[in-house]
Amino acid sequence: MTVDLRKDFVEYAKSLNNACADTNIQKALTRSVDAYRNTVAETMERFPHTPALAEEVRELKxxxxxxxxxxxxxxMASVERNKGKAFYAKDHQAALEIALGIIGTNKTIVKGKSMLGEELHLREYLEEKGNEVWETDLGEFILQLRKERPMHILSxxxxxxxxxxxxxxSKFxxxxxxxxxxxxxxxxxxxxREKYFTADIGISGANVVAADTGAMVIIENEGNVRLATGAPPVHIVIVGVEKLVPTFQDAMKVAEVTWRYAQYGIPGYVNIVSGPSKTGDIEKVTTYGAHGPKEFYxxxxxxxxxxxAKQEKFSEALNCLRCGGCMYECPVFQVTAGHFGHIYMGGIGTIWTAFVSGGMEKAAPMAYSCLRCGRCVERCPMSINVPAMVGELRKRSIYGE
Ligand code: SF4
Structure with a gap:
């Protein structure tokens, strides 16, 4: 499909120009880029095996x-074996309907940070259906109050x-x-605190999922995910199929590379959740619904x-670990933040936008603001060749597939 580039570009260019003139963005990003580079350099020195592990992860992804x-x-079989319930959603609408079927209305929900949640506009959808939804990640909570969208996938x-x-x-x-x-x-x-313990439902994403065990690995620092997924009686995980790897050992490798390139020697918490809470303490009889959630979806x-995944020229983009490293190196992102994006940001976000979150209409202007300089490839633990994919997208935006 080709797009009317002039029309699609106008609004997007306006947003980029406004962002360039925003001194708050410049100030915040200059500090963040410096902090990211210094911390990652120091972390890599402390854990020099990381690049080789990243190579291994690239192969397994x-x-x-x-x-x-x-x-x-x-x-899905593993989740069911663990006494959870597994669903497959072909598209956004199906995912929202499944979530609503579990949740219903008039519920209080505490939610962890999730780019898939952004993709689905999950909070807004559940609120429209009569629920009270709280973003528990500090950054997401700030954006919830400011009625804004994320400007970086991790921060x-x-x-x-x-x-x-x-x-x-002060106002809130x-x-x-x-x-x-x-x-x-x-x-x-x-x-x-009060919300965690009065909520009916906790929702989270997952950084990686081990198919053999049904283990969801969720990396975090704030402790909000522990509480949001541990305190309410129901836990729902909403996760993209690209997060699947074969084994638990594979999942641990992916997790380590993810947090290392996300600038952590070790994150505050690594949650491994595989089903509803359980106990075997009385006569060794496994009973579900102990201190944590009674239901797990x-x-x-x-x-x-x-x-x-089927398209040879783009399948590599699915290897993205969402570490966010490439964004700190991107010269366009450095002056525009998430305005160089539509849900997903930066060069890699351009590819995700085309296939997952906005289609070619939203992706084409992004493809033309990417400089194809390749700095993201240098930083990326998966060495994803974003400039080549952006070139292909530009071609398709004019000539079609
Ligand atoms: S493209 Fe690479 S550097 Fe960027 S977020 Fe994904 S894995 Fe990290």
Whole structure:
């Protein structure tokens, strides 16, 4: 399909130009890029085996994507064996309907950060259906209050300095919150604690899923995912099928590479969730619904991913670990943040936008703002050749497939 580039470009160019003129974006990104580079350099020195492990992960991700159907079947059977319920959603609408079928209305929901959740507009959808939904990740919570979308896949509120956070919190909490980061964190901690323990449902994504065991691996630092997935009586995982790998050992390798390139020597928490809570403490009889959730659901979402896997020129994009490293190196992202994006951002986001979140209409303007400089490839643990894919997208935007 070809697109009317002039029409699609106008709005997008306006947004990029506004972003370039926004001094808050410049300030926040300059600090973040420096911090990212320094921390990653130091981390790689401490853990020098990481690049070789990344090579191994790249190979196993390629093999996994070539065997998606089989992995999905195995993973769904594993979830059911663990007394969870597994669903497959072909597209966004199906995923939303399955989630709503489980949740219903008038529920309180605490939610962890998830790019797939953004893709689905999950919070907005559940709110429209009469539920109260809270983003528990601090950055996502800030954006929920500001009614904005994420500007980075890992640090969603990267563009909001502490002064603006204080403003929005003072208004929401109806008291003076100073522009002091420790105070800002404290006020959210106090507010959110009550939500975790009164919520009906916790929703999370997963960084990687081991098909053989049905284990969902969720990396985090804040401790919000532990609480959001451990305290409410129901836990729903919504995860893209590209997160599947064959074994638990494979999943651990993917997780380590992900957090290392996301600039952590070791993250605060690595959650491994495989089913509802259980105990065998009385007469060794396994009983479900102990201290954690009584019910556990997993919705595996396709929505363009298996189509991407079939296309030789683009399948590599599915290897993306969402570490966010490439964005810190991207010269366009450095001055525009997530405005160089539509749900997914930067060069890799261009490919994901085309197949998964916005189609060619949204992806084509992004493809033309990518400089194809290749700096992202240098940083990427999966060495994803984004410039080549962007070139192909430009061609398709004019001549079609
Ligand atoms: S494309 Fe590479 S560097 Fe960018 S988020 Fe994905 S894995 Fe990380």
């Amino acid at each position: 390629c093999q996994s994507m070539a065997n998606l159907d089989k992995l999905l079947e195995t993973a 969603p509120s990267i563009h909001v300095p502490r002064e603006q956070v204080a403003e929005v919190f 909490f109806n008291k003076e919150v100073p522009p002091d980061i420790a105070e800002e964190v404290k006020v959210v901690r106090e507010f959110m 997993v919705i595996f979402v396709d929505s363009g991913r298996s189509e991407m």
